[in-house]
Amino acid sequence: MKVMSLVCASITLAFSGLSVSAEIDKANIQQFGPVASVTAQALSASSHNDALRANLAQSLSLNDEIDILGESYRWDKAKNSTDKGWIGYKLQLSAERFTQGTLTINGVNQPQVYLNGALYKADAKVELALQSGDYQLMILADGIDEEVPFSLDWQGKSDIDNPSFTTTKTHRVSPAQLFDSEVITSLSLSPNGKYLLQTKRHYPANNDDKPVAVTELLNVSDKQVMYRWQDSAPASATWSDNSKQLAFVADKQIQLLTVSNISIDVAATQMENVSALKWYGDSLLFQWEKPFKADEKATNKRFQALEDRWSYWRNNSQIYQLDITSGFIRQLTDGKLSSNLLDSHPDDDKLLLTRFPVDYKEPAHGLTQLVELDVNTLTETLIGEYRTFNSAVYTDDGMYIMAGPDFMKGLGVQDPSVVVNNYDGQLYWRDASGKVIPLSKDFDPAIGGAGKLSNDDLILRVGEGDRGQLYLFDLSRKSFKKINTSMDMVNHFSVASDLSKPVIAYAGTSATVPQKAYLIKSGKKALLFDSQAASYADTRIGGIQDFDFTNSHGHNIDGRVYFPVDFDANKQYPALVYYYGGTAPVTRNFTGRWPFNLWAAKGYVVYVLQPNGATGYGQAFSGRHVNAWGDYSADDIIEGTQAFLKEHKFVDPKRVGNMGASYGGFMTMYLATKTDIFAASMAHAGISNLSAYWGHGWWGYGYSGVASKGSFPWNNRDLYVEHSPLYNADKINTPLLLLHGNADTNVPVGESHYMYSALKMLDKPVELIEFNGQDHHINGRQARFDWWDATLAWFDLHLKDEPQWWNKLYPETSTENNAEAAVK
DSSP states (O other): OOOOOHHHHHHHHHHHOSOOEEEOOGGGOEEEEEEOOOOSSOTTTSTTHHHHHHHHHHHHHHOSEEEETTEEEEOEEOOOOOOOSEEEEEEEEEESSOEEEEEEEESEESOEEEETTEEEEOSSEEEEEEOSEEEEEEEEESEEOTTSOOEEEEEESSTTOOOEEEOOOOEEOOHHHHHHSOEEEEEEEOTTSSEEEEEEEEOOTTSTTOOEEEEEEEETTTTEEEEEESSSOOEEEEEOTTSSEEEEEETTEEEEEETTTTEEEEEESOOTTEEEEEEETTEEEEEEEEOOOOOTTOSOOOOOSGGGGSTTTTOEEEEEEEETTTOOEEEOOOSSSOOEEEEEEGGGTEEEEEEOOOOOSSTTSOOEEEEEEETTTOOEEEEEEESSOOEEEEETTEEEEEEOTTHHHHTTOSOTTSOOOTTSOEEEEEETTSOEEESSTTOOSEEEEEEEOTTSOEEEEEEETTEEEEEEEETTTTEEEEOOOSSSEEEEEEEOTTOSSOEEEEEEEETTEEEEEEEEETTEEEEEEEHHHHHOTTEEOOOEEEOOEEOTTSOEEOEEEEOOTTOOTTSOEEEEEEOOOSSSOOOOOSSSSSOHHHHHHTTOEEEEEOOTTOTTSOHHHHHTTTTTTTHHHHHHHHHHHHHHHHHOTTEEEEEEEEEEETHHHHHHHHHHTTOOOOSEEEEESOOSOHHHHHHHSTTHHHHHHHHTTTOOTTTOHIIIIITSGGGGGGGOOSOEEEEEETTOSSSOTHHHHHHHHHHHHTTOOEEEEEETTOOSSOOSHHHHHHHHHHHHHHHHHHHSOOOHHHHHHSHHHHHHHHHHHHHO
8 A cells, every 4th residue: 555644644544544654744653763782682582581671662752862881872863874782763652542553563573562661562463552642752773774764654443543643752641650650659758757767659650650669768868768578568567756766667577777877686486467656665565466366277257247348357366565674574464355456644653554355335446445544553543435436646635536516425516406427537635634725626628637737736737629638737826827838638748746836848739730748847848759740741631620600509519620631612512521429528639530621631521510419518518418319419419510511611511420439339330320411321339239339338337327317228218228229229211331340348348239230231331340359449549440441431432432442452342233223
């Protein structure tokens, strides 16, 4: 077939409707080398050829200029060459839709093709299947073929498979970037604020989908690394009160790092299943768990309680004390119930513990015992038994307690007429006499984690609407003051506990800004880490705008809209609507399991809203989650989508999809029984039968003790039957994709099977895809990519009228459709 330029080819294709081969313009191709360093074997001939070229490809994909054995080489325009040596070529490829075709490489010996630095295939003719996005395509070869001129030819599978080839360096965000880029996963400041222990994780190319985690001890003043762990990362790390030593668990040992000389000593061996290390003067406290071992010959298991559905429930964990000097280990607690260490007060020789006896008498059908232990005598004092309790921490003359609004018979409830949501975290103060007062009753953000300063003030991480922020709680004034973090979501933070003025290390993101980490000291911020500069420097990310509306009940419903890269308001776009609908807001994290920026990069306008029931907006708002199971949330999502479409004329109202997971998956199925406003839907790990989830899901009965407070299948049939999508499946007309991990313990995979069976029997459009070995969250790297692909291919099929990606992933679909069409 005649070779022609891409411009001519596109004109020809438009008229013919046929696939045409086209030579890629050399102006869009860069060349590296030839590199004539003498080697015993060519790149492809070495017995370690894959490793040799993988290392080379990674370096070449990231750098414009490289020194090789003392000689400098750089990427330049492709040109005809007769020099000997291995050679590289690269170019940028952009696909606006799922694109398939064949790349033919002429004029080089033993070519190997890489996409975005990772090996794709070693061949002179490579079939490519590319989802929409921007790619760096690179070729490494042993050398040139003197008899054949170098060229790259593209043969699209059909006339729609027309990628563009350019020299631009910028690109849209990719799935691999969002998952693989280096991020900080934990931070721990020394009490004096001089040292920082931080862990970073990333997924390197060609590493078999395995992450690399590095933990570093930094000197805060100059950011210099004092010590680094990689192969054996420190677990449960804890600083001594004087900041001179760091204790941690590694290699089944409790180890001590002395900061002054960076030496490591072993304090105890055979420390398997040890966690929760905490300094107690010059000794260490820790939890030591003994796993339950069943009779290997047993053919059955008699349940002792509902908690027996949890695989770890029969394990027993107790508190121990390690004398650093002698190595003597003293057991402090014992019993059938596990003891969990919350805090210690060395000056008073006290420990604060929790235990969880079996008790279903009242919602949430679980009980927490708060216990104080005298370390000298090992006598225990039961402080209280609570139906809602999160954590507690000592102060000089009392303690802080974090729990839901119903704590101590509703001590934190704003309005007694509201049935509160006990996932809406509150802060309380208990003085030395045992009197407890609420501190956050009139503070709408939901209290999460806390770090205590030396003067007993707190640094709080709170859920403030769809943001995660830091606040200073001043105990003397009983006041909350927001800390300016310059980001939407603080995900990790640590405070210098020996200081009264806040010194805070924290890391987080904003909705369209990758992770950054800062140190705040004396009100000034110093940058510690910048993922944007390191991993997203050449990445184009779409814009974002807030979009709130007032629902029919007069409630303000918070929302935001993500725009495609290179957005054009004169175009018509498909849209995706996302929500949770349960008790937690959909936060403004840059990435995660739900990559809104990736969806926007794929050409979708994305609307995210926070329907009634979410925490962080006040107790009345979050309380509408209780005994509702979709009542308020569904109306908010339908009304919000209608308001969104009315306001954004560049969105095609006939091409709007919706999705959610877990409770959001329930919401997706529930919405499908209520409205036909959506053209396609996806429910991941959704609940279709409330009674089944209540009785079988890992957290079913406990979660329902909050979400269905006081309601059971026998006393509230309307809630458990009429609100279950399964019992209204006949009302569903929207094409529905059901995704589920077949190892899901939280929401068993049967929840999707119930709905799939119903819709199949009703001859309604439905697909069910199980992810092998995956639990409630799809966390494996390749499984995550496959999950994202299935979701976006489904919406491309229904909202873009582009079935090619879906049919490539699931080729039997097109065969089945063709067979059905033939019959009809």
